Amino acid sequence: MMKKVIFLISLFVCCCVITSCDDGTPGVPLPASLTLLSEEATINNGESFEVRFRVTPADYPVDVKRVFLNLANRVFMDESYAEIKDYHYEITKLEKGETEGEWIAKVTSDLDLSKPYGESFNLYLELSGGRRSMISGNSMKIENYPLFSEHNIRICWPRSQSYMTLETHLDKEENKIAEFASAYVYARPVEPMTSYYNWEEVTMEVTLEDPTLPFVVTETEGGNGLMFQVTPTEDIFENIYQDYIPVKVNIKLTDKYGNVIIRQEEIKFYRSVFILPAGERFTFTESQVKGDGMFEIYTLDLSSIALRLGLNPEFIEVHKRSAFSTSNHSWIVKEDGTTGEGLFFHIDPMLDKDIIEPDALKEVEVVNVLAYNHLIPFGTHYAALYVIVLDPYTRAPMLNLDIRQEVKIVKDPIVD
Numbered sequence: 339m340m341k342k343v344i345f346l347i348s349l350f351v352c353c354c355v356i357t358s359c360d361d362g363t364p365g366v367p368l369p370a371s372l373t374l375l376s377e378e379a380t381i382n383n384g385e386s387f388e389v390r391f392r393v394t395p396a397d398y399p400v401d402v403k404r405v406f407l408n409l410a411n412r413v414f415m416d417e418s419y420a421e422i423k424d425y426h427y428e429i430t431k432l433e434k435g436e437t438e439g440e441w442i443a444k445v446t447s448d449l450d451l452s453k454p455y456g457e458s459f460n461l462y463l464e465l466s467g468g469r470r471s472m473i474s475g476n477s478m479k480i481e482n483y484p485l486f487s488e489h490n491i492r493i494c495w496p497r498s499q500s501y502m503t504l505e506t507h508l509d510k511e512e513n514k515i516a517e518f519a520s521a522y523v524y525a526r527p528v529e530p531m532t533s534y535y536n537w538e539e540v541t542m543e544v545t546l547e548d549p550t551l552p553f554v555v556t557e558t559e560g561g562n563g564l565m566f567q568v569t570p571t572e573d574i575f576e577n578i579y580q581d582y583i584p585v586k587v588n589i590k591l592t593d594k595y596g597n598v599i600i601r602q603e604e605i606k607f608y609r610s611v612f613i614l615p616a617g618e619r620f621t622f623t624e625s626q627v628k629g630d631g632m633f634e635i636y637t638l639d640l641s642s643i644a645l646r647l648g649l650n651p652e653f654i655e656v657h658k659r660s661a662f663s664t665s666n667h668s669w670i671v672k673e674d675g676t677t678g679e680g681l682f683f684h685i686d687p688m689l690d691k692d693i694i695e696p697d698a699l700k701e702v703e704v705v706n707v708l709a710y711n712h713l714i715p716f717g718t719h720y721a722a723l724y725v726i727v728l729d730p731y732t733r734a735p736m737l738n739l740d741i742r743q744e745v746k747i748v749k750d751p752i753v754d
Contacts, residue, residue: 368472369398375440378479381447382595383486386430389443391474396439402432405443427480447482486597493589494731495523495603497656498582498648500738501570502610520567521605522558522732525591537562539594544568547586547602555587565732568605575609581646582606608648608737614638616718616744620704624750627714636704638685640723640741641696647739649727654695657736662694662727672717682706683721683745694727704743719745 375390389407393400407427431444484490499521523544544555544566552572558565574583584604591599619636670680686703704721725739 369393370395372472372474374474374476374478376478378481380481380483382483383597384447386444386446387480389429389445389478390435391441391443392437392439393441394439398439400432400441402429405429405432407445483595486593486595486599488599490528491591491599492526492528493523493591493599493601493603494526495587495605496521496729496736497606498650498653499605499607499736500610500648501574501583501607503735503738518570519735519738520569521607521736522565522567522729522734523587523589523603524561524565524731526731537564540564541592542566543590545588547588551585553585570607574607582608582648606648610647610738611740611742612643612647613742613744614643616746620743620745622745622747624714624748627747634706636706638702638704638743640699640702643741644696644699644725644739647741648737649694649696649725649739653737657727658695660694660727660730660736662725665724667722667724668720670715670717670719680715680719682715683719683743685721685723685743694725714747716747716749719747721745
């Protein structure tokens, strides 16, 4: 038994000596030891990174052509270099470190970092010598930090934004102060990058290009610093007759390594309300509505009005899958100036599409239900169509369309 133990120990020593002896290249034996000094490294936006290691003896002649990285738990003897090239890492430069036997390897990667690489690799350092290799006894972790660019980060903002909320329009009995709607500007990772970014290490800034405009930019509560609101501070259309006000915003994203994404985008703030005048078609006299009253249906094409309120091709191209809803409302402004619910005219949108678009509003019906009313409702009536289009992420309204058809019922003219 004792002889067997002595024989095994002798065999082990012989193996160690063989591994450390001449590698087949005259005058270039394998070193006594190879140790990684770096524990981890991160590839940031495709930049090169350093790997530090120590070789003993200190005067061992390390050649850049004979040192490379290899995947942990996989040792390739004769084809190691060819295999490691499949993993996109290459040592391109070697220089001596500050202490004896220390070396600094510059490593580059040809990974396509426009795609997500979230895995971590444990890598070994390997010295190749002819038919044999020496592998470091420890490993290091290398992380591919996803490219901080617009390939992986989506900056979102509404191409059209109504400047007023719909709730403001619904309150007809009080002269309510207008509630202005906010445009949301936010950043999100492109799928499947969501789990690869620590958003607590990313900062976002949003500012107005023209700070004199009557808008305010505020950080959204609960948006983790990556969502901002751009909100009017006054009625921007009070003395302006254009359909929208362009507002340019400067957007800056910065990650933990100091990588920066800078964009300037334009939000178009549109009017919310459009009133179609009664004209001859929707003006009725007392004589016309007496007796059994009226029951008629009128077809309107509101597609061009929708375009003027922001539901245009640019908006639809970006937000075509956004949720939307439609509703109708009617009310009357009586002769004495008071308002009330109007039960005599209403709009039936008859929308049967899954995607909101101007063509969906080409045939909208205005229904006149004055039939069998004993009291003539003199005054100005409004049949309103409301269309709300929501941001799919914030669920906040981007468009609040309030399209009103005016209808007038007037007394018969006095005949001399």
